[in-house]
Amino acid sequence: MMRFVLSRLITAIPTLFLVSLAVFTLIRLIPGDPVSLMLGDNVDEQAYAAMSQQLGLDRPIAMQFLIWLKALFSGDLGHSITTGEAVLPLVLHRFGISAQLVLVAVAISTVIAVPLGMVAAWRQNSSFDLSVVVGATMLMSIPTFWMGLMLLLYFGLNLSWLPVIGYVSPAEDFWAGLIYLIMPVAALVLHETGILVRMVRSSTLDVLRLDYVTHARAKGLTEGEVLRHHVLRNAFGPTWTLLGLILGNLLGGVAVVETVFTIPGLGRLIVESIYGRDYPLLQGCLLFVAITYVVVNLIVDLCYPIFDPRVKSV
């Protein structure tokens, strides 16, 4: 087990290095001179030179990368050009808001999708199965931002049950925060549940066809026991991997839901930094999300042996 963990940790290091190299290069690929892009057209030479020096652009590129990496290790991601704030605390604060949204949504989707998908597979081709598949395919086809807009139109504007836009931190006022989270979380849950149900169903079907399930039934176990002890654990493996991917993808993709409900999350921050050409901020955000994505997938991999002990030996 230790060896599995170690080898997986070691393979993550080059990925992280390459990701930081990619983010570093990407920002330098922006056409034109970043300094004049940032400062605007009418700048005096002194301001120009000061900016170049501040960004370290007057040095050779390899040197720039090393300096950047060194600053990275000490947690310094630079300062935002538009507000002057330090990037890392800003990103962390906004990440907290997005993570809340995404984690709650994925947790709820999993709780709904796993039993639904399993029962649908267990009763394959029944009317229940058919309605689950059809429902899931439809939910999967509705983009989160449109779902959000429609929820907003119906529950916010027509029925006036829920506040239309805005965000209150649940840490400050728990109940108000919760009420503001209902619609954005619902929009994410409905879409992700559609994707997850189909995955759970198809991996359960795969497992149900295996000989050991027939064997378990033949030795007289009840259907409930077969499902709980033999099918659930094995079918959960692929779903678990997908969960990791969904979590990571949502960190980038949550921007649309944050836009619909005007939530000041990390996704919004990325979009704003692109609008404002705030390159240090954009670089910090990109790096942060990419590293989180790698780490989430790493954690998913490390937990995999819990569901499938065979992985350990690989």
Next chain:
Amino acid sequence: MSLGKTNKYLGGFLIAFFLTAAFLGWVWTPFDPLAVDLRSKLQAPGAVHPLGTDEYGRDVLSRLLAAARTSVTISILTVSFAVFFGIILGSVSGYARGWVDRVVMLFTDTLLAFPSILLALALLSILGANMYGVVLALGFAYMPTVTRVVRGAVMSLREQEFIEASRLMGHPVLYTLRCHIVPNCLAPVIVIATSMFGSVLLTESALSFLGLGVPPPAPTWGNMLASARPYMGQAAWLGIFPGLCISMTLLGINLLGDYIRDRFDPRMRGL
């Protein structure tokens, strides 16, 4: 009707419907999708404007048709880009192995380490928000998936006898690749390309919705939804129809995707 048939017919119908709409948007629209007419702004659906007008008095139906054309063009160009370069990179790296393989895979894995929408956002900040920027950004974001799948298929193919036979017959490497290897790894590529149409359409409309896709006034379903947001209270139709278009097209692609997957990958039949 069985699920497989529903997938085929309903999916096919929806896709055909939107392809026709896209073609119509290309040759003829009831009104000029860009013509501003402030006197008839925010009109509810009626006889003159079947789907109403927007905040500038532009006909929603005409804009939806023009947007269908843009979405279809972007999806086709993006998927072609991703598939074309994915096949080249994947087959070369799977066939050549060695350092070529290592370099290509290093590049591919780095791109795969980013969530695709984030990668597209990052690339868009370089390429600029316009139609070709979107195509390139999404193309790059989706290419690594194709590369991985093709490489996997090629690595097992290259060890088979008919490929060895082609080598022994003295065919140049390029000929073997083009005539024997690539045609044999198309099945998985077709399966992922179909589902990729869905993801591309979804990501493209999300980018437009964020204001980072094809810039206004040119209509896309995504930017129509974004500009409808402030008027949702008084003109709900502005928010309903573009979203309905995205969802119905996605549904069509997903259904047809399931059908194609069942056709090309018999192991998955009925899953």
